[in-house]
Amino acid sequence: MEELAISSEITQYIKIRLGDEFFGIDIKYVDNIVRMQHITRVPKAPEYIKGVINLRGEVIPVFSLRLKMGIEEIEETKSFRIIILKYEGESVGIIVDEVREVANVSADDVEKVFHNTSEGIQNFLSGVGKTENGLISLLDINEILNDKAL
């Protein structure tokens, strides 16, 4: 019985792709997903901050998840999306290579063991989740947005 109760704790993640690796973003942070649009550069900002966009009259900063996590940037493709996150009342957009689907991950299927991921990326992960369609690395939004460097 107890086991059943725990396994019923399912968290939904937005499954995204960076290169050939899949990551999950807790859906509770996700406000919106929009296509790439004109981004106004902010001079003197850290490199991973790509600039600001206009989202329905609000000016929202956007940054590259690749650069933030220390992954090399690639040429923009049609599948690029900006995921608008709502974190502590502030909106932030992050650019990902592709948005795939919503993945259900049960708390039982999350492991703290990381395979195949470089150490730099591991700092931004809260665990690895097992899904029907394979493994996804779960992003730690606190770590990504709460960085001292910001």
Next chain:
Amino acid sequence: MDVSQYLDIFIDETKEHLQNLNTHILELEQDGENMDTINEIFRAAHSLKGMAGTMGYKRMQTLTHDMENVFSEVRNGNIKVDSDMIDLLFKCLDALEEYLSTIQETADEGTNDNEPLVKGLNDILNAKKGEEAPKEEKKTKKSEKKSKKEDKEEKADDDAKAKWRDIKIDDTVKTVISEAAKNNIKAYGITVYIQESCLLKAARAFLVFKALEELGEVVVSVPSAQDIEDESFGFDFSVIFMSDKPLDQIIAAVKYVSEIQDAVGGEVSLDEPEKEAEETVNEGVPAVAEDVPAASTASTQAPAKAANTSAAAPDKKSGKPVVNRTVRVDIEKLDSLMNLVSELIISKNSLVSVAGSVVGTSNLAFNEQIEYLESVTTNLHESVMKVRMVPIENTVNKFPRMIRDLSKKLDKKMELYMTGEDTELDRTVVDEIGDPLMHLLRNSADHGLESAEVRAQRGKPEVGSIFLDAYQDGNNVVIEVRDDGNGIDIEAVKNKAIEKGKITQEMADVMSDKEVIDLLFQPSFSTAKVVSDVSGRGVGLDVVKSKIEALSGEIEVKTKLGEGSTFIIRLPLTLAIIQALMVVVGNEKYAISLGAIQTIESISPSDVKKVQGKEVINLRGAVIPLVRLNRILDLEDVNDGSRDMIVLIAKKGDRLAGLVVDELIGQMEIVIKPMGKYAGTTKLISGATILGDGEVALILDANALI
């Protein structure tokens, strides 16, 4: 009925009254004989007492009641104002402010009885009583405030005022009355008049009802209880009331409620209503005949009243429009209105840009309408902005009192001179500017002004002067805090900075005076040798500066050793929408506040000179440093040096700089949008705005560039 809905009004009003008292008691200190001032103080204290009473704040009421008594004696010429009394009164005001802030936080006045203050006030009263007890004893009692003469006039008016006679008593009520009569319970008719200055009519009426219900039972009220609760009545209401208590006691209970001007009553006699009605009709007012069956409301009675002898009615009419000229509005409602105006301007800007981009729309009528729309939105914005503007008066009015207290505390003679209190600023700015100004004034009083001996040596008047001048300058409001004190000792600042390890001796040797003064604005930098209670508590000018910068303002210092210093604060009139110049740098669009720009010049690259490795231009005799925006913004040089440069001459205080841009787009009204803390902006960028085509353009802060 619950009085909590009046809490906001109460807090606002109380603040006003307290400020009023502060100001006038200060005046009283200067001129203890001024009857206008004394009357004003008396009125304010009286209103305060009434309001506190209504809201059920007993302690506050007690204190104000005693204060009012003292003022009343002063007004009657029985007590002379002396400095001890003024001190005590100020302490009372502080205590009241404490009550108020407790109320603001908890909706409760707290438990501090302030007994020493109450005792002090009573001592003043008693001291006087000892001298003239027999003559004036009565006057201290609240109910005796009116003079004999007024009382007589009121007697004459009583009949005209007894509107309760117009109440129609229907059969059921008649039955109740006659039944009650058997039990020795009498029926009274009572008409209660509320002071026309009263703000919380319904609350007063509620208290009257409460008082009445303790003594008996209200069987009929005109207007209805519901109407009274909704404040839909004039300044009077009438009731039929059943009680076994004597009329005098009932009337006294009603009058005990504050802000009740008068109450008249009489016994209802069931046999005579017809006769009563006739009597009134006989006075030649046809309307009254209808009034009787209709159990009319105050408004229909007004003509009848006017036709009678009472002078109150015409007064009421002429006075009313004046009262209704202003409306209290929640600042949030104004904020949302402002936001809507912002959205409208953005949408207007997109319309303009669409109209410009669609080829072949040289439709004259369309363009005319667009232009009309532009002027309407601009005017609308200005109006909304003006609505949000309040005079800085409310903030600066507390300063004379503060300087007075400081003068005593520091044992230095000083005087504060203020001008331009009516200068208006956005409400949010006015709320925020108080603390920095207070700090600067304390600074002037404590560090700026010298001791009396030093002043005497320097041949300065014994009393130090501090000036606070506010005025509007274009799109800015300037507030200057000036003193005729010692000024800033540049060498002392340098030594202090070296001592604190902020700079080295070598740096100090080459620093300009301006750079040295800027050191003062760095965190935890206080030059006072003795850390006093007044200033120098670690909260320094850096806090003042950051606060002012948070308001998009700037601060500048002018000083001359031995003669005094001036702190000049410059604040924008509005924070949300500005007129900006749109420019292109590299291939990016930027907005620069038009207020910062003096002129736009076309300069040939060959006119650029180098002075100490810095690029400068000579413009009409002034040497102005050049700022190449593309380099600062990490953009490529578009101009290879073959074309003339476009240079915006920007001004910050008395410093000029030439900002080099690549292209001018034109002037535009822009809405400043916050960028959020994750945008990684530096001081260069003061915000962002959304252009007509939906793109975001950043706003360059010209001040940070100079």
